[in-house]
Amino acid sequence: MTKTEFKLKVFSQSKRLFPMVSRMLGNSPNAEDAIQEIMIKLWLKRKQIEKHPNITALVFSTARNHCIDILRKKKLEIYDSSFQLEILKSENNLEQLERKELHTIIKKIINNLPEQQKEVIIMRDLDGYEFVEIAAALQLKIEHTRVLLSRARKKVSLQLDKTYYYERG
Template sequence: MTKQDFKYKVFSLSSLIFPMVARMLGCNSNAEDAIQEIMIKLWNKRKQLDKHPNIKGFVILTARNYCLDILRKKTVLLEDSTATLKIIKSTNGHSDLEWKELNNIIQNILTKLPEQQKEVFIMRDIDGYDFDEIAAALQIKIEHVRVLLSRARKQISTALEKTYSYERGKY
């Protein structure tokens, strides 16, 4: 793989993996450093990358594994990295306080989800990855990604319904 090929096929994906890396590491400056390290690792593997059938999936997998390695070294739990997660933003004039409250409720629900369901939900619905990219990153089948996402959404929906029904006095 030439320098130009690497730039277009791999380096251009750095903006795609940045939100995931920033979320996992909890800080934009750490994420920027991690992206540089990930790109160096990928540059060193450029000959293998040239023959890889799913470069985008491999880049996401490499980024995820790098972040997990850093988190293991620092003994920081993955759940702690969701503390800065902004799930939804106010777009229709509702008060910021309502959106902050909803974000807090969803974050609490996410901490109760099984790890794979939480990761799939965040990668798909928050970071915006495709099913094949998530499957490659987590090294599972696409069908399993769909099942995990469906289960996560159902649990979140049920928990939100319980929360809002309780607030309205129905429970």
């Protein structure tokens, strides 16, 4: 694989990796460093990558596995920035407080989902990945990924209904 082919087929995926890596590692500087390390690792294996039938899947699974290795080694504190609310000017705004409460409730519900459902819903609804990319990263079939997302959304919906029904009396 030449330098140009590597840029087109592998390095071009780095921007699509950033949301997943950032979420897994907790912050942007760690994610940027990890993506550089991943690209170096892939560059060193470029001759084997050239023969791989699904380069995108290989890149995503390599990134995911690299993040898991980092978390195991360093025991980083995971900071989930995906649920951070935009800081608004008015602190007394009722709508803002309701939105903040809703985000907190949804965050708790998602954290209680089974691991695969949690990863799929975060990657699809928060990070904006396509089903093909999610399936490749998690090494699942596309159909199974769709089922996991559907079940996760249904559980979140049911839990929200229970929460709000309970609050309303």
